[in-house]
Amino acid sequence: MAKMLKEGTSYSQREVVDLLIEFSSFKDRVEKKFKILANELAGKNNEHDLWVNLYLVSTDYAEEVFNKRQRQQENLQKIS
16 A cells, blocks of 8 residues: 555545554554654654654565565475
């Protein structure tokens, strides 16, 4: 979904709600696991922008890792 945001496509109301739920869940996980980071972001005048950028970076990273693992599995299957 984050990739679609970057590409500037149009969205249905359901897709927007799903993205907001996903983002909220992400923010809750980060706040719980990385309390120091969450405290650093809290109260900044651009706090929302920082959270969105952190979310986009993490989804990019997760997508790269997923693609890399998928390529490795495909290579292993070719070798077999």
